[in-house]
Amino acid sequence: MDTKSQMIEIATNLFQQKGYKGVGVNEILKVCNITKGALYHHFPNGKEELLIACLKNMDEAITTDIEVIFERCQTTMEALHAMIEKLVANLDREGTITGYTFSSIVSEMASLSEPVRNACSDLYTKMQGIYSKKLVADGFSKETAHSIALMMTATIEGGIMLCLTRKTSEPLKIISQGLPNLLKGFI
Amino acid sequence: MDTKSQMIEIATNLFQQKGYKGVGVNEILKVCNITKGALYHHFPNGKEELLIACLKNMDEAITTDIEVIFERCQTTMEALHAMIEKLVANLDREGTITGYTFSSIVSEMASLSEPVRNACSDLYTKMQGIYSKKLVADGFSKETAHSIALMMTATIEGGIMLCLTRKTSEPLKIISQGLPNLLKGFI
């Protein structure tokens, strides 16, 4: 793997876990086993440019990952259960959540950097779009599907926050059980 | 108002908006118009102790605020609408959200400081408790109420994240409209 890709891969993980300001460039360089020269060679605009590259990387990773799940599963609910199960497994195994979320980055940077905010917004919109499409296939109207997709996105993101706070995967499990009722209510 | 209370008041606002690492002690001192001596006199353990004091302050503020709303409103849904309306108004007016949320602190600090994580966990639990109680009064069983309350907490917190990312209050408005369907689904 080339140096640049490796940097993005590692930095993505660190940013997801500790947020933007929570990770210093020196820490990233140490884990990557490279030096300042390499970083500022590939990312002349420094840390923020690296973050945006990481967000683009997450975009691809998350989008394709979710799309695979949503293609394999028959209904939206099945797909959601599979998604959350993956999150729960990840959380139980590693103690942190590395996929499907970037809440720490949003809450830190949304008001500080427009490029970062836009990248995050795009990612949310993309995820929501995948949900929405499947919901339409499930028989919901376009507007209803849009509303449900938004609520699903919010609920999962909020659920992750609760899991991190409680140090348990319980909240996401309960959400996984409760989500079908959300769809039921919209019929 | 005494210096200590003023510090907590101002720091609470700053922490909510910019997160923990996003605010330097110097910035806090500047806004408060005090110096290092005052800070480390009232909070010998420095910044983190101040943060915990802020979380306790938020606990009281949020709890009493929500409790008032939930007492005034007949049903859980009415109360929720009122709550979200308040959030939306705040967001439309000031561009940031200062009440009912501390997502930035959670995502930054949950894995770094146990005292902070516990304080956040307590706050979520308390909010959830208020929802839950009202839901039982609405006729739901205890377990069902607990599940719904958790989902409501997650959805609102996630909705706030979406609003910050999109720079619009639209997500919360849609959630406010969609939430009744969540309750409907549980019946």
Next chain:
DNA sequence: CTCCACATACCAACCGTTCTGTTTTAAACT
């Protein structure tokens, strides 16, 4: 000989914290 991909050394700015010194407050004693 040149250009790319780094390494190394260095920098100013800022971080949170600690220190010592000064003022203010208020109770205690004459």
Next chain:
DNA sequence: AGTTTAAAACAGAACGGTTGGTATGTGGAG
């Protein structure tokens, strides 16, 4: 009431460490 005294409530300089960023050096590939 006036003085003494001790503690509380600050002010402000100084500290070591870390931050993100830059300027220059260097080895290898073409």
